[in-house]
Structure formats: structure tokens, C-alpha cells
Amino acid sequence: MNDLSIYLKAFLRLKQGITKYGKAPHKPVFLLTLIELIEQGLDNDNHFLVNADLVGLFQENWRLLVTTANQSDFTQPFFYLQSDQVDGHSFWHIHTSNAIPMQAHIKSVSTLACIVAYASLSHELYVLLQSVEKRQLIRNAILAHYFPNQFQSYYDHKQIGDGYYHNLQALVLNDPEVKYKHIVIHTEEDVFVRSHLFKRYIPQLYQDTCAMTGMQLRSTYNHNFIDACHIVPFSISHDDNVTNGLALCPNLHRAFDRGLVSVDQDYRILVSRHIRELGEHPYSLKKLEGNKIIIPKSEQYHPSQENLAWHRREVFKEG
Structure with a gap:
């Protein structure tokens, strides 16, 4: 046999x-x-x-x-x-x-x-x-x-x-054709899949580049050095659509989550007056103020202005 x-x-x-x-x-x-x-x-x-x-x-x-x-x-x-x-x-x-x-x-x-x-x-x-x-x-x-x-x-x-996985990928990628399909997300496995797709697609769409610093970092071992950052936290929004995301290096990710940096309606970087740092340091956050963030070429993947406005209103510590 x-x-x-x-x-x-x-x-x-x-x-x-x-x-x-x-x-x-x-x-x-x-x-x-x-x-x-x-x-x-x-x-x-x-x-x-x-x-x-x-x-x-x-x-x-x-x-x-x-x-x-x-x-x-x-x-x-x-x-x-x-x-x-x-x-x-x-x-x-x-x-x-x-x-x-x-x-x-x-x-x-x-x-x-x-x-x-x-x-x-x-x-x-x-x-x-x-x-x-x-x-x-x-x-x-x-x-x-x-x-x-x-x-x-x-x-x-x-x-x-x-099918479910195909449609879920399209949903995370903000595909307009799937918006009218009813995709039920209620189990831990559903959330696991959506979360991992979000973490996969955000670095891909931003070409492994931090949206604020422009630093691109890749390795031959497929390690992730750029984080997929939620604009409105998932715990609040339950939104894993890429329009609720930014690609940020870990230090900017923390600064964004803590309201020390944000993004205005023209996609320009805002820096909180509450930051204490060496102003002349080459990597000072204040040097980023007013710079435009890097966004994906396709408008379909752009960070949502509604979500950015929420972050400015609810998280950003303007000063």
C-alpha cells in the first residue's frame, strides 16, 4: 500500500x-x-x-x-x-x-x-x-x-x-465593496484574526516606515520594528480597520498613546508643550512639529480624520 x-x-x-x-x-x-x-x-x-x-x-x-x-x-x-x-x-x-x-x-x-x-x-x-x-x-x-x-x-x-477570511481581510483594508456585507465579530478567534491582520497590514501599507520620523527599518529575518498603532484604542472603538491605524516606531507609539504627539486635519504633527527634552538633540520630538506625516498613496488607507480628531480631543495634551 x-x-x-x-x-x-x-x-x-x-x-x-x-x-x-x-x-x-x-x-x-x-x-x-x-x-x-x-x-x-x-x-x-x-x-x-x-x-x-x-x-x-x-x-x-x-x-x-x-x-x-x-x-x-x-x-x-x-x-x-x-x-x-x-x-x-x-x-x-x-x-x-x-x-x-x-x-x-x-x-x-x-x-x-x-x-x-x-x-x-x-x-x-x-x-x-x-x-x-x-x-x-x-x-x-x-x-x-x-x-x-x-x-x-x-x-x-x-x-x-x-468567504469569511477573504471578506475579513477586505474589511480591515477598508475595501468599499465589503462594507455592505454583514460580518459578525463576536468570538475570541474573530478578534484574534482581525487584530493580527491589522498588525500585518499597517506596516505593509506604510512600507515599514514610521509615519512621523520617516525611519524605515527591515530585516532579513522578517522581524517587525515598526508598530501598528491604533488611533482610537481598540478597547474603546473595537475598530481594526487600517483607517484607525498609523505605523509608528515604538517610542513615537508610546508618545502618541500618551498624548504627547498627535496629528492635525492637514496630517501635520502636533507636539505637546508638556514634553521635557533636550531641544537641540537631533532626535528631539519638537523637531518633528509641523512636519507632514507619511501616509499610504491610496486614499482608501489614509488615517480617518474623524479618528484623528478624537485623538486630538480626548488624548492629546496640547499644553
Whole structure:
């Protein structure tokens, strides 16, 4: 029996918890999500991160496939898929940041993201899924076995890019076409995905450049040196749209949050009279006063004047 047959057999006999709605559909949805990440080149060379892509695509696939009232808990299959085996060996492995095995199901996705360094598939399965043909065979088999009634509609939605994660990305990016779609944000996983998209897109839109100082900093290790700063704090606005954001270096981020700097209606920098610093220092904040901030080229991504006005009114300590 070849590797494809062995894994197909295992995937059609997944251990599923029994709920009052029938067998729990979490694991097959999760497997389909892993396949999609590989297909899109988002698997980081078999290093699956607990990030917006993994959680967001899981939520999208859940909404496209599951018609029962089961809860769409991403953390369940992420942990429990370890118990499924092929030839007596697990094909899903979780690697924690402290190298201590994860012995219990962690229900908070934010906590999970802090504890887990990455997860990986067995080498044999990962190699198998590099083949477009075999990937499609496995995906079709999972869909036909677990979600036969949603088989065609699943592909229809994927083809036109109509799904939860696609729409959520468009919402964060202030896409006018998605403003009229009803996207419900009420679980921790929804907030996690939106927050991580905000933190991803703001530095991208500002080209890793601090909007106030013009300092651009990147590294070959993909580290983030520029912060995604909310204009109106998320705790108040629950707004992760990029129009509620600025790209700032950490010291300017703190100064902005504490009301020591702000931005006027012409996108010029305001500096509080409450600052005490060496005025002649080359990096003095007062030297920034009156300078125009750097903003994205497209107006769609510009910081909202309404949000900036709120910051000037509620946070900025003018003097």
C-alpha cells in the first residue's frame, strides 16, 4: 500500500468526538485548512504558525462546510489531531516555545499563539501534499466523505473568493465593496484574526516606515520594528480597520498613546508643550512639529480624520 492510500484511509477514519449534533466536524475542516495553506504557500516550509492565516481560513472553511450548531473552536483540532495516527505514528506535531510537550487542550487562541512555536505534519505527509494531483485527491476525498452536501458550493465560493477570511481581510483594508456585507465579530478567534491582520497590514501599507520620523527599518529575518498603532484604542472603538491605524516606531507609539504627539486635519504633527527634552538633540520630538506625516498613496488607507480628531480631543495634551 502506497503513502497516498495509507493517508487517505487514515483521513476517512479520523477520531471524532460525539456531540448532540452528531460527530464533531472539527478535524476534517482543520485538515482541509492545512491543505489550503500549503496550496497558497502559507505553510512556512512545514512550520504552521498560530496566526491569522491558519485561524482565519479554518473559520472560513467552517462557515462554508458545517451546517450543524457545533461551535467553531479552532483550538480543538489543533490539539487533538495529535491523537490520530498512521502506522502507529502521529502525523501532526506541536512544537512549543519552551520545548515542553503540550499535554492539555488550551481553549484560548491567544494563549495558544504564545505557547506554540509552530506545528508540523509528518515529513512523508508534507512531501505527499506538495503534489497538486495528490493534494486534490485528498481534499476531494475528505469533502465527499464528511461534507458531501457542501462539496460543490465549497468550490464555488473558493473560486470567486467569497468567504469569511477573504471578506475579513477586505474589511480591515477598508475595501468599499465589503462594507455592505454583514460580518459578525463576536468570538475570541474573530478578534484574534482581525487584530493580527491589522498588525500585518499597517506596516505593509506604510512600507515599514514610521509615519512621523520617516525611519524605515527591515530585516532579513522578517522581524517587525515598526508598530501598528491604533488611533482610537481598540478597547474603546473595537475598530481594526487600517483607517484607525498609523505605523509608528515604538517610542513615537508610546508618545502618541500618551498624548504627547498627535496629528492635525492637514496630517501635520502636533507636539505637546508638556514634553521635557533636550531641544537641540537631533532626535528631539519638537523637531518633528509641523512636519507632514507619511501616509499610504491610496486614499482608501489614509488615517480617518474623524479618528484623528478624537485623538486630538480626548488624548492629546496640547499644553
